[in-house]
Amino acid sequence: MNTPVRKARAVPDGRRRFLKGCLGTVGAAVAAATASDRAAARETYQRPADALGLLYDATLCIGCKACVAACKRANDNPPEFSTTDKLWDTPLDTSGYTFNIIKMYRSGTMATKDDEENGYAFMKTSCMHCADPSCVSACPVTAMTKDATTGIVAYDPEACVGCRYCVVACPFGIPKYQYDSPTGQIGKCELCRHRYKDGHYSACAEVCPTGATLYGRTSDLLVEAKRRLALKPGSVTTYPRGNLSGGPDQSYEGKVGNYKQHVYGETEYGGTQVLKLSAVDFEKVGMPYLPPKSSASTSETIQHTLYGGLLMPFAVLGALTYVAKRNVHHEDDEAPPAEPPGREES
Amino acid sequence: MSAQQHARPAPVGGSMFTATTLVCGILMAITATIIVVRLFFGLSSTTNVNDGYSWGIWVVVDVFIGSALACGGFCMALLVYVFNKGKYHPLVRPALLGSLFGYTFAGAAITFDLGRWWNFWHIFWPGYFNVNSVMFEVAACITLYIIVMWIEFSPVFLEKLGLRDARRKLEKSLFFFIALGCVLPMMHQASLGTMLVVMGDQVHPLWQTPIQPLIYLLSAIMLGYGVILFESCVAASAYRRQIELSLLNPMAKVMLGIIALFLVVRFTDVAVRGALPEAFRASHIALTFWVENLCLVATFLLIGTVEARRNPARLFLAGITVMLSGILLRLNGFLIAFDTGPGWSYFPSVPELLVTIGIFAAEVFGYIYITRRFPVLPREETHAQPAHS
Numbered sequence A: 001m002n003t004p005v006r007k008a009r010a011v012p013d014g015r016r017r018f019l020k021g022c023l024g025t026v027g028a029a030v031a032a033a034t035a036s037d038r039a040a041a042r043e044t045y046q047r048p049a050d051a052l053g054l055l056y057d058a059t060l061c062i063g064c065k066a067c068v069a070a071c072k073r074a075n076d077n078p079p080e081f082s083t084t085d086k087l088w089d090t091p092l093d094t095s096g097y098t099f100n101i102i103k104m105y106r107s108g109t110m111a112t113k114d115d116e117e118n119g120y121a122f123m124k125t126s127c128m129h130c131a132d133p134s135c136v137s138a139c140p141v142t143a144m145t146k147d148a149t150t151g152i153v154a155y156d157p158e159a160c161v162g163c164r165y166c167v168v169a170c171p172f173g174i175p176k177y178q179y180d181s182p183t184g185q186i187g188k189c190e191l192c193r194h195r196y197k198d199g200h201y202s203a204c205a206e207v208c209p210t211g212a213t214l215y216g217r218t219s220d221l222l223v224e225a226k227r228r229l230a231l232k233p234g235s236v237t238t239y240p241r242g243n244l245s246g247g248p249d250q251s252y253e254g255k256v257g258n259y260k261q262h263v264y265g266e267t268e269y270g271g272t273q274v275l276k277l278s279a280v281d282f283e284k285v286g287m288p289y290l291p292p293k294s295s296a297s298t299s300e301t302i303q304h305t306l307y308g309g310l311l312m313p314f315a316v317l318g319a320l321t322y323v324a325k326r327n328v329h330h331e332d333d334e335a336p337p338a339e340p341p342g343r344e345e346s
Numbered sequence B: 001m002s003a004q005q006h007a008r009p010a011p012v013g014g015s016m017f018t019a020t021t022l023v024c025g026i027l028m029a030i031t032a033t034i035i036v037v038r039l040f041f042g043l044s045s046t047t048n049v050n051d052g053y054s055w056g057i058w059v060v061v062d063v064f065i066g067s068a069l070a071c072g073g074f075c076m077a078l079l080v081y082v083f084n085k086g087k088y089h090p091l092v093r094p095a096l097l098g099s100l101f102g103y104t105f106a107g108a109a110i111t112f113d114l115g116r117w118w119n120f121w122h123i124f125w126p127g128y129f130n131v132n133s134v135m136f137e138v139a140a141c142i143t144l145y146i147i148v149m150w151i152e153f154s155p156v157f158l159e160k161l162g163l164r165d166a167r168r169k170l171e172k173s174l175f176f177f178i179a180l181g182c183v184l185p186m187m188h189q190a191s192l193g194t195m196l197v198v199m200g201d202q203v204h205p206l207w208q209t210p211i212q213p214l215i216y217l218l219s220a221i222m223l224g225y226g227v228i229l230f231e232s233c234v235a236a237s238a239y240r241r242q243i244e245l246s247l248l249n250p251m252a253k254v255m256l257g258i259i260a261l262f263l264v265v266r267f268t269d270v271a272v273r274g275a276l277p278e279a280f281r282a283s284h285i286a287l288t289f290w291v292e293n294l295c296l297v298a299t300f301l302l303i304g305t306v307e308a309r310r311n312p313a314r315l316f317l318a319g320i321t322v323m324l325s326g327i328l329l330r331l332n333g334f335l336i337a338f339d340t341g342p343g344w345s346y347f348p349s350v351p352e353l354l355v356t357i358g359i360f361a362a363e364v365f366g367y368i369y370i371t372r373r374f375p376v377l378p379r380e381e382t383h384a385q386p387a388h389s
Ligand code: SF4
Pocket: A126, A127, A128, A129, A130, A133, A134, A135, A136, A153, A169, A170, A171, A172, A173, A174, A175, A188
């Protein structure tokens, strides 16, 4: 048995069908796209009202790295060595085993702290707990999640497939993978959420001697950051330490730094829950410029426009199934009908 | 039979023990060894991937480029079944076979790169998968497509096994799988471009755009046709068969149309976003941008006229320039023009390269095996019997 081929018999007919095929498919796609478009546009997320975070004030940081050691301990991470004698934990960057590090900015003679020229400065590197995190949007298996109340961006190794899209996606280069292990995990700061049940909070903030790393509700931290920016450089003010949103008063008096008038993290990619103040230009200390619109929202808008409710794929599939059903011929052992001769189009 | 008729597919026949299959076998054995080492000692034991460039060639080349080069199958299906260009029918099976292997091995390759591969099923499990993730769309779609392709191709096996009833039953619903086999690759090839979007400014402005899905889709389609040009010429010379010029010529013209559209979209986008000045800086980034796009312009110079398209050497070269451009588009976006910050660099290690080569060898081996044993390539008209050379 041979089901005859539905074939274009003459050139004009063939052309017409070709065009119909094109138009039908494109039409279905466009109709579906506009239908899903309205629902699809995804705004950049903002921080939850009770978001928790840190305020890192680089002008207060003395580079003692107590927070680096405390973070290691709090997360049960092994030491990492960059010197030959291997006496101390000396990581050069965050890694699958180091979630927090203090980096140094150096310029010229490095004479004065917090000077862009011939000075030096410190900068903390750890997860920013973004309001609209790229890592959460990227993760195919929901191993990266953002808590609806605290806003903490957590990682679940039991869910993770190790694709490392989060590593590639994060604008701060925060999630890191353990490449040396056959069962490697992603390592990143989870704001010490595992310590809350014992009445503890972020270990880095707990140990910070100067309050350079301060823990609290991000809304409180933002008010505190703006208070500092409004002060006159060189004047004296009170600096809280430890936990801004509760706990004993550990504040002390200190000199106001020569701040750049910018709270890093207030609006970047919709805002982050870890905020930063610095006297040196943020890009120079490794904090990239980020627009208020998050890349996650752009990416998800595209995805939802194209695939929202699978509207467009089904529309195109329907159109293609229709034309394919008409054009597929069943082959059998007999030779199918010949094409009319002389139809080579070129 | 006149040349205008469909030549029925037939096995090429001949021995499986040739120099080519031997080399492929050795390369496959080396690859298997390296993969075992990787599974026991972690990714850093065999690869140079790091936290700055966490995706090396096992992802970018084996999967992103490998799958794009395997788009011949759906491109031919589009022409034949959707746009009813039945005359291209003899090209469908070989193209589908190339895609089948390209995708199947790309799918296999990604599992060795996954750091926690035993959790792979999470991607398909409600409660785990994340519909907002571009990676989820790509992974789910590619997996589904691989299954659909095996179904699409299964008449070939049923034919060989003589299961004509089963085959006839399957063919009744084949039109649906053919349609699905066109929609799925269009979806994930587009999404492979969207994967760059969430990376934000880490990707150079010449490659970072919200219309990424359109660019990658057009690129995948032109790659599909480019690869068929290339494969047809290689298969013809390897098996000492005639080149299907009467088919390749008009198909190449379709390809040129897509390339023209691609170039218009690509340059309009770059210009509208104000990124064009970036292309005129004295940097390796600008250079690789121009190589990527001038390759496409070269295609027009090579096969712009009907006359030129009758020349097999030119068709072959055009296939190569198109492939080069598509390869570069992906290498540029994900590796060359990707910058996570100072201090990071990446170049694949030797074992890493060997695995990529070994996977390619496996594809070649599979292609040879199936075409020699199963009815895929059109029966050679000049011989009464299948060639035994
Ligand atoms: S800083 Fe990176 S890892 Fe942390 S929440 Fe933001 S995107 Fe995720």
